Amino acid sequence: MPRSPRAQSPLIAVLLGIITAIVLGVLMWFPQRFGLGAVSGIAHLQSFRALATAALIVFLALLSLSFVIGRGVRFCAGFITASLVFVAVSLGVLGLRGGTPPSQLPAAPGDLRVISANLFFGAGSLDDVLGPDARGAGVIALQETDRQTLVEALKQRGIAEDYRIADRAVFEGEAGTVLAVHNSLQPEELDDPEASRAFVGMRTTLGDMYAVHTHAPIQRSLLQHEWQRTVSAATDLCQPGTSVLVAGDFNSTLDHAPFALQDGCADAVRSLRVSGAGTWPASWPGLLGAQIDHQVYDRAALHPIGGQILEISGSDHRGIVIDYHLPPETPT
Helix, strand or coil: CCCCHHHHHHHHHHHHHHHHHHHHHHHHHCHHHHCCCCECCHHHHCCCHHHHHHHHHHHHHHHHHHHHHHCCCHHHHHHHHHHHHHHHHHHHHHHHHECCCCCCCCCCCCCEEEEEEECCCCCCCHHHHHCCCHHHCCEEEEEEECHHHHHHHHHHCCCHHHEEEEEECCCCCCCEEEEEEEHHHCCEEECCCCCCCCEEEEEECCEEEEEEECCCCCCCCCECHHHHHHHHHHHHCCCCCCCCEEEEECCCCCCCHHHCCCCCEEEHHHHCCECCCCCECCCCCHHHCECCEEEEEECCCCEEEEEEEECCCCCCCCEEEEEEECCCCCCC
8 A cells, every 4th residue: 555645754854854964065065066166155155164064063963952852853854864974074174184283383494484474454463474583484475565564574673685575466555465585595576477466476496486365255246256266376376396386365275166276286284284273364263264374385396394373463364384395406
């Protein structure tokens, strides 16, 4: 005898719960698989994997309680079961990326030290970024500041003549992107490859060094075209075998499709397994923030050996300091 629709309804409810959880989970963690990675709202939610995972865990706990009390809300059973898979996957990803250790700079400096930091339109403290002596950095990549501010800071430390400085700004006088490279690397300024004023680069004896500040996903449109274009252009600067290093504010996390790196290029913070340290907003605990500041490097040319996340008073970003070793045959 065929079952009545009433007898079938619990199974249908469970299946609907599973399907709903799968759709929401895919939209949250894997939208790029369906070409939805640049959709407004989805791109923003994807920035906060840890926060979204924590919120989902709390939501599932409350839903589980309602399921127990409700004694028969089959939809909840299906939704909870499927959602737990996405929670497990996300926790696994976060675990592989590492946590937020306070400092991992090596006792002995590497062959190249790179500092990158967003100074929030000049409000951030350069003293917190540079320390008393620019921390011995070979490359300094700053965003949302201006050339003269960095020059003055280096003069105060008596090392202004040690660096060549280049900058880009969208409008005259606006805080822009500034790159300083130590003269020992024989820097020569490069043309802006995108004519976007978002990148500034120098050719050195170790390869091309870039400071970048991509467009933020703030367009009032369904798709964040400028964000997607500039993030992709920034990551594409690193091509395997070209000895390129790209540092700055990418306004994108490791989860975003535009941040897909070429084989042979890598994110230094991820390589050091400290990419659980969210760099924005700085007022949030590191584990809950978005890791949108990066140093992307050519694996064949550089090897990160230690790093530190910098707290910068007055800025909404945290800074990054990474020490790299060079291949033995590479001249310094």
